[in-house]
Amino acid sequence: MAQLIDLTGKKFGLLTVLEKSESKKCHVYWKCKCDCGNICEKSSQSLRSGKATHCGCQLKTVQKAKREEERINRHIGERYGLLTVIANTGKRTAKEPIWLCQCDCGNYKEVPTGALRSGHTKSCGCLRIGAHGPDLTGKKYGKLTVLSKDKNDPKKWICQCDCGNIKSITGYNLYTGITSSCGCINYSIGE
Secondary structure (H helix, E strand, O other), rough: OOOOOOOOOOEOOEEEEEEEEEEEOEEEEEEEEEEOOOOOEEEHHHHOOOOOOOOOHHHHHHHHHHHHHHHHHHHOOOEEEOOEEEEEEEEEEOOOOEEEEEEEOEEEEEHHHHHHHHHOOOOOOOOOOOOOOOOOOEEOOOOOEEEEEEEOOOOEEEEOOOOOEEEEEEEEHHHHHOOOOOOHHHHHOOO
């Protein structure tokens, strides 16, 4: 029979061996005090091999950090209107994180969580009425090619359908795909 090596007083990671405990299943166990203050039992084998270095408190810390990281980054990849969340900026409003989002038009915008969830912010601003949005001239949406801005309505664009018809359509309807033709698709389906 191998001679028992006394581990009393020895330190293994965060664990200090206090005294020998009962033997269980052919293993010798030791009562240990962790630097965090918890008391636990560990086998001679796990202490000497380096597998046991704490009471479990470090595992909780690592798991807590992982959960926090998952919570912080849970919105990455999600879509809100025309915006796709691509990163957590690390910035915060008083209550919530601010996300870096990429708009379908290619622009970037930083948006707080609440504005995304509520639908208050659906784009980088390109959907707003007026000249602040991007120039859509020449872009194609479904069967529609944008020819120019509608001079009679600043939120609309003059578009030509593949069938040849001309129609004035809002930028929002183009971006979101609500309107993808002059209406000829609907007519051809019914024929």
